Amino acid sequence: MAVNIKDIVRTIPDYPKPGIMFRDITTLLGNAQAFRRAVDELVQPWAGSKIDKVAGIEARGFILGGAVAHQLSAGFVPIRKKGKLPHETVRIAYSLEYGIDEMEMHKDAIAPGEKVILVDDLIATGGTAEAAVKLMQDIGAQVVAACFVIDLPELGGKAKVEALGVPVRTLMEFEGH
Numbered sequence: 001m002a003v004n005i006k007d008i009v010r011t012i013p014d015y016p017k018p019g020i021m022f023r024d025i026t027t028l029l030g031n032a033q034a035f036r037r038a039v040d041e042l043v044q045p046w047a048g049s050k051i052d053k054v055a056g057i058e059a060r061g062f063i064l065g066g067a068v069a070h071q072l073s074a075g076f077v078p079i080r081k082k083g084k085l086p087h088e089t090v091r092i093a094y095s096l097e098y099g100i101d102e103m104e105m106h107k108d109a110i111a112p113g114e115k116v117i118l119v120d121d122l123i124a125t126g127g128t129a130e131a132a133v134k135l136m137q138d139i140g141a142q143v144v145a146a147c148f149v150i151d152l153p154e155l156g157g158k159a160k161v162e163a164l165g166v167p168v169r170t171l172m173e174f175e176g177h
């Protein structure tokens, strides 16, 4: 029987702090059938279309994004926490629950007009994905979609990304934070 990938995501209550239900995808990544299935489902709407690049958000977005890029015969672009990339970068600040952080990518990683899909494991408030989309749009990328394994719909992240003109694909939802 086919695996139900939602059953394979592990939930850790009160991690990293009280009140957060941490949705741990390492159990999904470690299950060969579930990992393949999640990657296949993430790319399914774009199978056969020409995608130039897949951008993954550090760090879990690298694992999924690398697999998605391979599947679509696209290049892979890492979006990283500031100070990690060696060449010239473009940078954007975004809000976290407490304070702000910055993410960056190599300036020459995406050429103007290239079609890009953004990948991360989970969308919560959408702040991280929104910043990543803006960063890519600012350098002229055509962001055709943002894909996440998990959506936390109560936090409204999907609408934030869709407001930038980018359709959002998610494979499952969990209640709460």
Ligand code: AMP
Residues within 6 Å of the ligand: 020, 021, 022, 023, 024, 057, 060, 120, 121, 122, 123, 124, 125, 126, 127, 128, 129, 157, 177
């Ligand atoms: P946000 O910017 O609020 O959409 O947060 C998204 C980022 O935080 C993603 O990179 C997720 O990996 C991580 N994240 C937020 N909430 C959770 C959660 N409940 N379980 C696991 N990861 C989370």
